[in-house]
Amino acid sequence: MAETSDFKAEPPAGIDSIGASSEGASLYELIREDIIEGRLAANERLVVTDLARRHGTSTNPVREALQLLRGEGFVTFVANRGARVRPIDQDFVRDIYEIGVLIEPALTRWFVNMATVEDIAELERIQGLIEENNFADTYRHSELDTAFHTVMYQRHYNRHAAELWWKHREVLRAVSRRFNFTLARRAAILREHRELIALVKAGEADKAADLISRHVEGSGRHVLEQMRARNAARAG
Amino acid sequence: MAETSDFKAEPPAGIDSIGASSEGASLYELIREDIIEGRLAANERLVVTDLARRHGTSTNPVREALQLLRGEGFVTFVANRGARVRPIDQDFVRDIYEIGVLIEPALTRWFVNMATVEDIAELERIQGLIEENNFADTYRHSELDTAFHTVMYQRHYNRHAAELWWKHREVLRAVSRRFNFTLARRAAILREHRELIALVKAGEADKAADLISRHVEGSGRHVLEQMRARNAARAG
DNA sequence: ACGCGATAAATCGTACATTGTTTATAGAAA
DNA sequence: TTTCTATAAACAATGTACGATTTATCGCGT
Numbered sequence: 001m002a003e004t005s006d007f008k009a010e011p012p013a014g015i016d017s018i019g020a021s022s023e024g025a026s027l028y029e030l031i032r033e034d035i036i037e038g039r040l041a042a043n044e045r046l047v048v049t050d051l052a053r054r055h056g057t058s059t060n061p062v063r064e065a066l067q068l069l070r071g072e073g074f075v076t077f078v079a080n081r082g083a084r085v086r087p088i089d090q091d092f093v094r095d096i097y098e099i100g101v102l103i104e105p106a107l108t109r110w111f112v113n114m115a116t117v118e119d120i121a122e123l124e125r126i127q128g129l130i131e132e133n134n135f136a137d138t139y140r141h142s143e144l145d146t147a148f149h150t151v152m153y154q155r156h157y158n159r160h161a162a163e164l165w166w167k168h169r170e171v172l173r174a175v176s177r178r179f180n181f182t183l184a185r186r187a188a189i190l191r192e193h194r195e196l197i198a199l200v201k202a203g204e205a206d207k208a209a210d211l212i213s214r215h216v217e218g219s220g221r222h223v224l225e226q227m228r229a230r231n232a233a234r235a236g
Numbered sequence: 237m238a239e240t241s242d243f244k245a246e247p248p249a250g251i252d253s254i255g256a257s258s259e260g261a262s263l264y265e266l267i268r269e270d271i272i273e274g275r276l277a278a279n280e281r282l283v284v285t286d287l288a289r290r291h292g293t294s295t296n297p298v299r300e301a302l303q304l305l306r307g308e309g310f311v312t313f314v315a316n317r318g319a320r321v322r323p324i325d326q327d328f329v330r331d332i333y334e335i336g337v338l339i340e341p342a343l344t345r346w347f348v349n350m351a352t353v354e355d356i357a358e359l360e361r362i363q364g365l366i367e368e369n370n371f372a373d374t375y376r377h378s379e380l381d382t383a384f385h386t387v388m389y390q391r392h393y394n395r396h397a398a399e400l401w402w403k404h405r406e407v408l409r410a411v412s413r414r415f416n417f418t419l420a421r422r423a424a425i426l427r428e429h430r431e432l433i434a435l436v437k438a439g440e441a442d443k444a445a446d447l448i449s450r451h452v453e454g455s456g457r458h459v460l461e462q463m464r465a466r467n468a469a470r471a472g
Numbered sequence: 473a474c475g476c477g478a479t480a481a482a483t484c485g486t487a488c489a490t491t492g493t494t495t496a497t498a499g500a501a502a
Numbered sequence: 503t504t505t506c507t508a509t510a511a512a513c514a515a516t517g518t519a520c521g522a523t524t525t526a527t528c529g530c531g532t
Contacts, residue, residue, distance in 0.1 A: 315515090316515060316516075317515075
């Protein structure tokens with residue numbers, strides 16, 4: 001099949017927990033996916049015995065998976081009361097984007113200074129896939145958008161920053177599952193990516209970093225507006 | 237007793253994993269402490285049965301603790317081969333400080349804009365403790381130094397940033413266990429903290445952020461020099 | 473309607489079985 | 503003798519099953 005792996009990236013080595021491994025979707029990945037994809041509600045209780053039954057295993061692997069997710073920050077724990085899904089709400093998203101605005105420009109700067117021709121080719125390939133998609137599938141657009149950034153950040157010029165990006169990335173996936181970017185916003189993303197590639201080729205690190213800063217801030221603002229609008233609609 | 241809690245801070249709510257809880261040092265905290273304090277060597281194997289015996293429990297709590305530490309990034313895993321201590325080496329430290337330079341100025345800016353009189357009083361209290369210590373105990377000096385920063389960052393104007401700081405903080409503790417800041421450097425820290433308090437009181441957010449930026453960069457450079465020197469000595 | 477006690481449910485810890493990995497050993501070839 | 507390999511035994515990670523303790527739920531009596 002035309003697997004989605006046409007833009008699959010590897011998680012930073014060392015952090016073996018975050019990121020989808022090639023084949024064996026282990027238990028914690030499945031549970032994390034359930035959280036990201038929104039199949040589990042915010043603050044929903046994660047009952048070990050239920051999850052064990054559902055996944056056809058005993059309780060022990062589930063418990064370990066939940067602890068791992070706790071360490072990653074996707075699950076909260078209370079002693080003797082078990083785990084709950086950590087909600088991905090407005091504050092959560094706003095905070096993530098604020099961090100992105102701080103981190104991504106620096107990552108971009110490093111990338112521009114150290115990018116190989118293969119890296120740039122890969123960027124253009126992703127960009128091609130986005131244009132090919134031509135706004136047809138909003139979810140795929142989002143996936144490709146994060147893939148674009150991932151290409152820039154995955155070779156860890158700074159391992160911690162790369163790990164941060166991988167966590168950030170999971171949240172972005174969660175957001176894109178819940179909210180569709182408008183056509184206008186998607187057009188802006190496309191345009192800014194194109195600009196970015198040009199700047200990368202020209203070796204303009206500072207300008208590229210600036211652009212990314214505005215790019216991330218713009219996306220963040222847009223997502224938050226979407227979230228606010230939905231909340232207002234729900235309340236009204 | 238004169239508990240060390242004269243500058244104890246709370247970990248950001250929500251992230252229930254990182255940070256020392258008041259009393260019950262649970263298993264994962266103990267193991268993490270062993271890593272931070274350097275009682276476990278870099279890349280050392282973490283054998284579940286050994287740890288269980290050593291801590292007088294069965295294997296299950298140990299396994300969960302290791303998964304939690306994996307999620308936090310202090311332990312690496314290989315399937316069917318178990319866990320190892322993630323080394324806190326030069327790269328690790330350099331990367332952490334680079335992130336610090338990106339994050340801490342923003343955190344400082346937020347703090348200056350939102351600090352209460354109690355916050356400032358707390359800062360001055362810590363500063364008083366540092367001056368009282370008067371370079372006598374280098375380890376205590378480091379602890380107080382991070383405590384100073386923690387006061388500024390712990391009230392999570394941005395929860396993810398606060399979590400980042402808490403992780404950052406653990407690494408700093410690890411570093412301070414392995415390397416002593418020179419007298420000159422500690423004097424500089426003291427001076428810069430004093431400057432900072434003045435800027436906070438004056439509400440000079442930008443200048444404070446600038447100062448912190450240089451402050452963190454300076455500490456990072458200093459620590460890395462220490463590490464390099466020791467490595468060179470070891471090699472020579 | 474509001475505590476209160478019994479019952480149900482789920483977490484947490486222990487013990488054990490299974491599977492895969494590492495290490496030690498013995499033998500064969502150079 | 504030395505080195506490489508095949509094999510077996512020890513070891514440790516992973517998964518299962520179960521008991522104990524804590525928490526949640528429900529019905530009863532006032």
